[in-house]
Amino acid sequence: MTQEMRADYCIAGGGIAGVILASKLAASGKRIAILEHGTRFTEADRAEMLRRGVETLNDYADYNDDADESATTAHSSAATEGQVIEWAHQRLFGLGGTALHFEGIMARPREDDLRVRTLYGYGRDWPIAYDELEPWLLRAEHEIGVAGGEDNPYASPRSGPFPMPAHELSYFDREIMVPAMQALGIAGHSCPRAIASVPYRGRSECLACRACKFCPSGARYSPDRVHVPMLEEHPNVSILENVSLRRLETSARGDRIIAAHAVRSEDETPLVVRADRFVVAMGGVETPRMLMLSADGGAHRAGLGNMGGQLGRWFSDHLNPYVTFDVGRPVGSRLGFETMISDHFRANGDRRETPSFIMFVAPAMDWFPIGIEATTWSTRDDVLSLAELRGSLPGFATMATMTEMEGQGVLELDDSARDSFGSPLAKITLTATEWDRRAPAVLGELAPQLAEAMGAKNVSGVSDFYPGYHPSGGTAMASSPDDGVCDPNLQVFGLDNLFVVSNSVFPHMGANPPTLTIAALALRLAAHLEGGSA
Amino acid sequence: MMKGDDLDRREFVMMLMALSAGFAIGCDTDERGSAVETQLSPDEESLKRLVLALGPWPEAENRRAEDFANRFVKYAGGFYLPESAETIQGLAGLLPAGAMALEEIDLKDLSAEERGVLIQLTQQLYSFIEVRFYVADEPQWGVCLGDRTRYTQAPA
Numbered sequence: 057m058t059q060e061m062r063a064d065y066c067i068a069g070g071g072i073a074g075v076i077l078a079s080k081l082a083a084s085g086k087r088i089a090i091l092e093h094g095t096r097f098t099e100a101d102r103a104e105m106l107r108r109g110v111e112t113l114n115d116y117a118d119y120n121d122d123a124d125e126s127a128t129t130a131h132s133s134a135a136t137e138g139q140v141i142e143w144a145h146q147r148l149f150g151l152g153g154t155a156l157h158f159e160g161i162m163a164r165p166r167e168d169d170l171r172v173r174t175l176y177g178y179g180r181d182w183p184i185a186y187d188e189l190e191p192w193l194l195r196a197e198h199e200i201g202v203a204g205g206e207d208n209p210y211a212s213p214r215s216g217p218f219p220m221p222a223h224e225l226s227y228f229d230r231e232i233m234v235p236a237m238q239a240l241g242i243a244g245h246s247c248p249r250a251i252a253s254v255p256y257r258g259r260s261e262c263l264a265c266r267a268c269k270f271c272p273s274g275a276r277y278s279p280d281r282v283h284v285p286m287l288e289e290h291p292n293v294s295i296l297e298n299v300s301l302r303r304l305e306t307s308a309r310g311d312r313i314i315a316a317h318a319v320r321s322e323d324e325t326p327l328v329v330r331a332d333r334f335v336v337a338m339g340g341v342e343t344p345r346m347l348m349l350s351a352d353g354g355a356h357r358a359g360l361g362n363m364g365g366q367l368g369r370w371f372s373d374h375l376n377p378y379v380t381f382d383v384g385r386p387v388g389s390r391l392g393f394e395t396m397i398s399d400h401f402r403a404n405g406d407r408r409e410t411p412s413f414i415m416f417v418a419p420a421m422d423w424f425p426i427g428i429e430a431t432t433w434s435t436r437d438d439v440l441s442l443a444e445l446r447g448s449l450p451g452f453a454t455m456a457t458m459t460e461m462e463g464q465g466v467l468e469l470d471d472s473a474r475d476s477f478g479s480p481l482a483k484i485t486l487t488a489t490e491w492d493r494r495a496p497a498v499l500g501e502l503a504p505q506l507a508e509a510m511g512a513k514n515v516s517g518v519s520d521f522y523p524g525y526h527p528s529g530g531t532a533m534a535s536s537p538d539d540g541v542c543d544p545n546l547q548v549f550g551l552d553n554l555f556v557v558s559n560s561v562f563p564h565m566g567a568n569p570p571t572l573t574i575a576a577l578a579l580r581l582a583a584h585l586e587g588g589s590a
Numbered sequence: 591m592m593k594g595d596d597l598d599r600r601e602f603v604m605m606l607m608a609l610s611a612g613f614a615i616g617c618d619t620d621e622r623g624s625a626v627e628t629q630l631s632p633d634e635e636s637l638k639r640l641v642l643a644l645g646p647w648p649e650a651e652n653r654r655a656e657d658f659a660n661r662f663v664k665y666a667g668g669f670y671l672p673e674s675a676e677t678i679q680g681l682a683g684l685l686p687a688g689a690m691a692l693e694e695i696d697l698k699d700l701s702a703e704e705r706g707v708l709i710q711l712t713q714q715l716y717s718f719i720e721v722r723f724y725v726a727d728e729p730q731w732g733v734c735l736g737d738r739t740r741y742t743q744a745p746a
Contacts (some may be wrong), residue, residue, distance in 0.1 A: 077677065096625070098704070106732045110720065110730075110731065110732065111661065112661070112665040113661055113662060113663075113665050113718055113720065114665070115717075115718060115719045133709055207732070224739075224742050226740065226741045226742060227743055227744055230742070231744070237687070261738065262738065263734035263735065263736050263738075264734065264735040264740065264741065265732055265733065265734040266729075266731055266732070266739060267731050269730070269734035272732060272734055273734055288650055304688075324743070335666030373743060386743045386745035387745070388741065388742075388744065389728060389740045389743070389745070391741040391743055395741075399718070414725040420722070422719050422731070424717075425713070425714075425717040426716070426717060426722070427712065427715060427717030427718075427721075427722075428713045428717065429716060430713075430716050431709055431712045431713045431716065435697070435709070438696065438697045439694055439696055439697065439698075440694060440695045440697055440708070440709070440712065441642060441689070441693070441694045442692055442693060442694055442695065442712070443693040443694060444694075445712070446646050446715060446725050449716065449722060449725045449726055450725065450726040450745065501656040540618075567666040584671070
């Protein structure tokens, strides 16, 4: 039997965008319904995931390990060089979304990231300027609790300080990496992190548990630990877990959304939510997919807001190549995350020729299989020296980069593959262009120079690219439907009461991780919805 | 305690600290949580011997090593068994009895298959966080140190 509910706002997606947006709308007293496909994870769940990961030697234990993949829309994708990208494994379903396990790097976009078409001739410009976005970035830093410093010489202007000081640089950063980078004219600086360096709004400071995915101390921001409890204080907010939005229904005239049609996962009970306004905040893959699944027979027959054929186009992500160093001497203990980053290659270099990228180095990070290099480097003349291998491991460091892409991907529905509800899966084709591949090439030239500067014994080649963490661009904001899917206030073109907020609205994504910008756009949207303008 | 939770973060941390002691007992738990001795097949026993020989634990850390090796066989053994059972048995047969934390291995006389398995096993073994942290004298993953300056200090 179909259940019906009525709300002022229906927000689809309980990730960072949805819950921050809802937390700002909640004080209005208006009825808010949040539909979340996944479940809510408890602290006991986190402890069990970590315990089980240790017990079963699964260093990649994660929140959705027990989820039904067919229900979480696992999907295929095509990628360059035979590498299959599985967005299904990086994004998470559940209250908190992908921010449940994110690393918390809260780097901002630079001014020029928003004007790449005008300045460099690739990608798309944002329809809003950096000056318009910057105050919201600052608010997001305070809302989330970002530890950061003002020591980044490459940063675009900011209108206020971080809410708390940056984490102190590690021994490795301070004594080994900074001097090596300086020798090459590269400045390292503190890495802004959504991990508390001091107690912040009820959160603990970081206690160096070094398992940040589950963050036993609670120092790392997670929406379910910060904003969901705030929402639960408001009786006008209904959080519906394990409810999967299947489609949005347009009015007969095709100018409004009149209902959200969902299904309760547990018993497949249909649920219809009628609301004055609808917001799709389902992340970089599911947001464009939902607009496609909601195609009607009229003005939106090609998908909601797709009058200009832009829905799913310009899909992008980051490439994440890395290298491993055997520094040849102990690099010190770890905090669990990198304390230093460099925006040098975002601010220097000709972006017409080479994509920008951020770089961060640390005592070998948990998830890198350094045993491969360690074994190779300890084998000579048909002898594997295990003593040498063991002696070298405390001197291992990894350097990861995050590089922007041109954004030549396409997200579309795949009629040959369907989820457990019978809906077509998203099929993503993302090919790294020749330009995209130049950043890893720069890294390949840089790594040996850094190795020499730090006196390292060995350095690996550049790894595969490993995209799949930051899908973006499928429902871009633009000034007209010819260039995107939603307007600068995130209202979907042609629909008075439908909004989208996620990294899918980025016209172009620079080398910075998207989460801070997503949160900033959610805050800006809340102001627009309640105040009439952002 | 957070709403909807039956475990707050303090209990979360305490539970993880208790784990590190629990893992040193060198045995599995049955469905009721009772300790049971691990029973290994001959192939699994050979794989376990290899893990102990390649791994970093000295004899004094035998219980810790046994615990890890048992879990390795149980949860990662499928990479090697049954497909490479004969190779594993052959390699284990080359080891001195009770070998642990070997200093080096001469690969010269090994067949290509034996060499491949040995290298892969070593690569995998030293990629595990648990092994890497042990080698680097790093406290167990997930156990909160509380000490916010350790990572800033020069290694001992």
